[in-house]
Amino acid sequence: MLIFTQAQHPNQFTWNTIIRGFAISQTPHRALLVFLQMFRHSIPLESFTYAFVFKACARSHMLETGRAVHSLAMKSSHASHLFVANTAIHLYSSCADLGSAEKVFEEMGSRNIVTWNAMISGYVQNGLPNGGLRMFKWMWGEGIRPDYVTMVGVISACAQNKDLELGRWIHAYVAENPSDFESNINVGTALIDMYAKCKQIDMAKKIFKDMQRKDIGVWNALIGGYVFNSRSSEALELFQKLEVSSLDPDETTLVSTLRACANVGALDIGKRIHLYAQEKSFNSNQMLDTALVDMYSKCGCINEAREVFNKMSKRDVMAWTSMIVGLAMHGHSREALDLFLLMLDSGQKPDGITFLGVLSACSHAGLVDQGVYYFETMRNKYCIAPKIEHYGCMIDLFGRAGRLKEAHAFILSMEIQPNAIVWRALLSACRLHSNVILAETAIENLFKLQSDHCGDYVLLSNIYASKGKWNLVENIRRKMEEGGIRKIPGLSLIEANSQPRVEKWLELSNHQLDHLGYR
Incomplete structure (x- = not known):
């Protein structure tokens, strides 16, 4: 840039070179400033000029500026050039304006593989997989080789579609054309991610093992796949193998691994990741900070979670929600609700998970009326349809406060079919307040849905025992024996030598089992 500013009469090639350099740099918006200078100096614009500017607009997410430049290109003959049209499609797709991308595509006189790829990637990156697959089928019908x-x-x-059948067909096509695809790391990474998302994690693991070359993206795909498939311990094992490899973890690696730590309570590994992130200056990464808040909260370190949250320069809905849920989980209900109000004041729009944290906080604090208000606010103001988890929170809210008739009425008024979670929440409340009649109603509905859950029998047995109804306790014991249902011993998740481990912590004596009616 210094040489450029000192040049007395830079030519068209020099201007384009500077614009291209900024377009692929960490400051792509500066390419637009150079373009404006070029325009003001009446330097002739060519196809490459527009293509480089479109790339800069795409990377800077400057849609309106891109539109203006595209309009300028359309007034000349440059907009019809294949190279320019392809970069225009990429611009609009990157800025989530697929309507404009489609229009450019439809008006093109000729197309090449780059054109089709730009449209397919645009749909997929904007969460419209069916559009991408439709475009692929169209391309295939045109005889274009992918x-x-x-x-x-x-x-x-x-x-994205969890379409395992088509995914396997694509995998077979890749295997039939090994010279074109099998050695490509990006294809292997995509296959690992696809199989993981389709709950075929063992196939994803096989592809990972068979790959001769692995970059950090490949490792990230399998680590994230393990977490997605609730195999967090294996995710941590793979992360530890990565640590002794020649590759360095990136932000994506750390986010996935922190989620695994949160799931199994691996606090030591989580702390080590936090230190590594500080050493690598990753702290400004919003997703990473949010994952740290979630990890510390779920590992019982709410003060550390607060500290990370308070240092965040920017917070999205996930960051606010993680802190609200964490506070509610630790019994800091008032603080969670105060934080929710601060979130609203900041202009952030809550989502369904945010309201789960809010309703949980209301439940633990015994704020029934406030919980009802937030439930209605969620539905009426934010147009969030309640899920079964929200209804479960409301039953728990009424149940903890001893308002069991209202809890039952609420279940009967539900807009979706009550499931075992909802009826079990009512049964637990009946256990807390020794309400036999409603407990029998709850257990009747539970048996219709899931009659082999030992916890339901235990709760009802405890309710009968608290009322001295030992004949009914005996009936429960007999039903469990006839159904082959046994009380599962309690388990505890602990860390030993930085490794998560499940330990059996409760073995009831025969006398206790007899007394409670489990044996």
């Missing part, structure tokens, strides 16, 4: 970019886009669409 390349590795096409395959990555289509495999990613299969992952």
Whole structure:
């Protein structure tokens, strides 16, 4: 740039070179400033000029500026050039304006593989996998041979759709053309992610093992896949193998691994990741900070979670929600509700998970009327349809406060079919307040849904025992024996030598089992 500013009469090539340099740099918006200078100096614009500017607008997410430049290109003959049209599609797709991308695509006189790939990737990156698959089928019908970019886009669409059948067909096509695809790391990474999203984690693991070359993206795909499939311990084992490899974890690695730590209570590994992030100056990463808040909260370190949250320069809805849920989980209900109000004041719009934290906080604090208000606010103001978890929170809210008739009435008024979670919440409340009649109603509905859950029998047995109804306790014991249902011993998740481990912590004596009616 210094040489450029000192040049007395920079030519068209020099201007384009500077614009291209900024477009691929960490400051792509500066390419637009140079473009404006070029325009003011009446330097002739060519196809490459527009293409580089479109790239800069795409990377800077400057949609309106991109529209203006595209309009300028359309007034000349440059907009019809294949190279320019392809970068225009990429611009609009990157800025989530697929309508404009489609219009450019439809008006093109000729198309190449880059054109089709830009459209397929645009749909997939904007969460519209069916559009990407439709475009792929159209391309296939036109006789266009896909390349590795096409395959990555289509495999990613299969992952989003959980379309295992099509994903396997694509995998077979890749295997039949090994010279074109099998050695490509990006294709392998996409396949690992697709199989993981389709709950075929062992197949994802096999692809990972068979890959001769692995970059950090490949490791991230399998670590994230383990977490997605609730196999967090294996995710941590893989992360520890990565640590002794020649590769360095990136932000994506750390976020996935922190989620695994949160799931199994691996606090030591979580702390080590936190220190590593500080050493690498990753702390400004919003997703990473949010994962740290969640990890510390779920590992019982609410003060550390607060500290990370308070240092965050920017907070999205996930960050606020993680802290609210964490506070509610630790019994800091008033603080969770105060934080929720601060979130609203900041202009952030809560989602369904945020309200789960809010309703949980109201339940633990005994704020029934406030909980009802927030439930209605969620539905009426934010148009969030309650899920079964929200209804479960409301039953717990009424139940803890001893308002069991209202809890039962609330279940009967539900807009969706009550499931075992809801009826079990009512049964637990009946256990707390020794309400036999409603307990029998709850257990009757539970038996219709899931009659082999030992906890339901135990709760009802305890309610009968608290009322001295030993004949009914004996009936429960007999039903359990006839159904082959046994009380499962309690388990505790602990860390030993930085490794998560499940330990059996409760073995009831025969006398206790007899007394409670379990044996």
